[in-house]
Amino acid sequence: MARRCVSQALAYYPVLSNQGIQYLDDGCVEVTLILPETTQNACIQIMDGPRFALMKNEREMWSGRFRPGMGFSYVDVMVDGEVVLSPYLPIGFGASRPINYIDVPGEGDDFYQPCDGPRGTIVQHYFESSLTGELEACVVYQPPKFDANLAYPVLYLQHGLGENELG
Numbered sequence: 001m002a003r004r005c006v007s008q009a010l011a012y013y014p015v016l017s018n019q020g021i022q023y024l025d026d027g028c029v030e031v032t033l034i035l036p037e038t039t040q041n042a043c044i045q046i047m048d049g050p051r052f053a054l055m056k057n058e059r060e061m062w063s064g065r066f067r068p069g070m071g072f073s074y075v076d077v078m079v080d081g082e083v084v085l086s087p088y089l090p091i092g093f094g095a096s097r098p099i100n101y102i103d104v105p106g107e108g109d110d111f112y113q114p115c116d117g118p119r120g121t122i123v124q125h126y127f128e129s130s131l132t133g134e135l136e137a138c139v140v141y142q143p144p145k146f147d148a149n150l151a152y153p154v155l156y157l158q159h160g161l162g163e164n165e166l167g
Contacts, residue, residue: 019061019088021102027070029102032063033077033088040080047074047095070106074099118144 022030031054035042042054042062052066068075074094077086085091089100120143129136143152 021089023104024065026067027104027106028065028067029104030063030065031089032061033086034060035062035079042080043078045076045078045083047076047099049073051078068102068104070104072101072103074101076100120144121146 018032019034020032022032024030031044033042033054037060039056039062043051044054044064044066045051046068049068052064052068054062054064056062074092075089076083077089077100078084085098086100090102091098092101093099094101120141123140123142124137125140126135126137128134
């Protein structure tokens, strides 16, 4: 399935333009994409949510403005009834496949923004797994002034089904 999504993403015309997503101050999202000339209809489908139509404008670009709600949502770009992976929208891994997503900032999101004071570091480590025999990855938070010679408390978090350590 992942290979199919990648090949579909290459069906887009890779030209410099205003393609992509804009998060507007009123909580709306504006999506603009250049799609193949043969495209008859296109929309953005929020996973387990509403579908928003994209309309072809005078510049031959497909665009739509909609209010999806605040926070993170996986979305499918639908072109003539088929799901395609758009290289012009953020891409993550969820629902057991590469998938586009949107993340609409909302009230109180500043809690997650960097602030004054000491900050730790997030490091991605790679290791060969004795269980799978494959090269695996893990993400580790290291506190400010981390010292590899000291012992620290550990909290292990595992991603959900159909996700990876980044999704």
